[in-house]
Amino acid sequence: MAGINQAAARLRAQLFDSDELIVCPGVQDGLSARVCLQQGFKNLYMTGAGTAISLLGMPDLGLTTADDMVRQASMLSSLDRSVPLIADIDTGFGGPVMVSRTVERYILAGVAGLHLEDQVTTKRCGHLGGKELVDVTTFVSRIKAAREARERLQSDLVIIARTDALQSMGLDEAVSRLKAAVEAGADVAFLEGVKDREEMNKFTEAMAPTPCLVNLVPGGLTPLVNAKEAKELGYRIAIWPCFAMTHAYLAYQKAARELMETGAVTAGFTEKQKAGEGENAPGEQVPGGIRELFELCGLSECVEFDKKMGGQTFSKGV
Numbered sequence: 001m002a003g004i005n006q007a008a009a010r011l012r013a014q015l016f017d018s019d020e021l022i023v024c025p026g027v028q029d030g031l032s033a034r035v036c037l038q039q040g041f042k043n044l045y046m047t048g049a050g051t052a053i054s055l056l057g058m059p060d061l062g063l064t065t066a067d068d069m070v071r072q073a074s075m076l077s078s079l080d081r082s083v084p085l086i087a088d089i090d091t092g093f094g095g096p097v098m099v100s101r102t103v104e105r106y107i108l109a110g111v112a113g114l115h116l117e118d119q120v121t122t123k124r125c126g127h128l129g130g131k132e133l134v135d136v137t138t139f140v141s142r143i144k145a146a147r148e149a150r151e152r153l154q155s156d157l158v159i160i161a162r163t164d165a166l167q168s169m170g171l172d173e174a175v176s177r178l179k180a181a182v183e184a185g186a187d188v189a190f191l192e193g194v195k196d197r198e199e200m201n202k203f204t205e206a207m208a209p210t211p212c213l214v215n216l217v218p219g220g221l222t223p224l225v226n227a228k229e230a231k232e233l234g235y236r237i238a239i240w241p242c243f244a245m246t247h248a249y250l251a252y253q254k255a256a257r258e259l260m261e262t263g264a265v266t267a268g269f270t271e272k273q274k275a276g277e278g279e280n281a282p283g284e285q286v287p288g289g290i291r292e293l294f295e296l297c298g299l300s301e302c303v304e305f306d307k308k309m310g311g312q313t314f315s316k317g318v
């Protein structure tokens with residue numbers, strides 16, 4: 001338990017023993033997480049929207065189950081346990097019993113922080129229209145259930161309360177909901193769909209001294225401020241949910257179009273090959289080729305581990 005809880009304790013220290021902005025690139029699968037770890041990020045964020053898209057091929061409409069999310073969170077937090085993962089838990093997937101059970105599963109999966117919201121269980125992405133909310137008593141009961149799980153497991157889990165109330169009820173009601181959530185045990189406040197810098201500032205000031213999170217979704221409602229600006233606006237955590245996914249989508253599309261139109265894929269070709277000279281030599285290293293991807297995902301570490309344990313699995317090389 002102590003080992004798993006370490007990431008949560010680290011996130012708590014980042015939040016309360018320092019004033020640095022906690023920068024969380026959004027990841028939705030093993031590849032995006034490995035790339036962010038390779039780049040040296042100190043935190044990761046598991047996006048629910050990205051998980052719906054990459055795991056189910058479906059939009060963010062409350063279609064991912066607790067099992068889908070726990071499994072993904074467990075895989076992501078296992079890749080580097082020294083890097084705290086903040087994960088989306090949507091609405092907690094039911095009433096207080098279900099919320100408590102799901103939060104317990106997130107803790108056991110090694111999640112360091114999670115955000116729990118006040119939309120109805122048939123929720124949707126916070127940057128879409130027509131959102132419906134539960135009443136404040138139900139929202140608070142979700143937060144209390146999360147807190148109960150944290151206490152029961154003696155975990156340092158950081159609970160982030162998210163409200164989607166801005167769209168239909170305005171800033172004052174949103175702030176009042178988040179204050180009630182903090183009173184019930186949440187550590188951080190997350191105002192979804194904040195629309196401009198003035199509102200961002202007003203929000204962080206209204207919530208002080210509670211730390212606030214800003215959600216920077218490409219193509220969403222919130223201006224895409226950079227890390228420096230987010231900090232100046234009073235935020236302590238910034239998440240970039242689908243940033244890599246937008247890039248990946250455009251790259252997949254380009255490659256698929258090329259294959260469809262020309263019957264060939266040149267992405268893994270060397271410059272010589274692109275110039276029409278020669279074919280891919282068997283086993284040749286190409287940028288982004290399969291060996292490089294395996295290396296990114298720990299090929300050498302696996303081989304080393306096998307050897308260290310006295311295994312012979314790779315004694316003939318890989």
Ligand SMILES: C[C@](O)(C(=O)O)[C@H](CC(=O)O)C(=O)O
Pocket residue numbers: 026046047048049050060088124125126127192215217241242
């Ligand atoms: C933060 C969020 O909950 C997520 O799943 O990453 C989404 C982001 C998105 O839909 O791109 C959200 O509801 O804002």
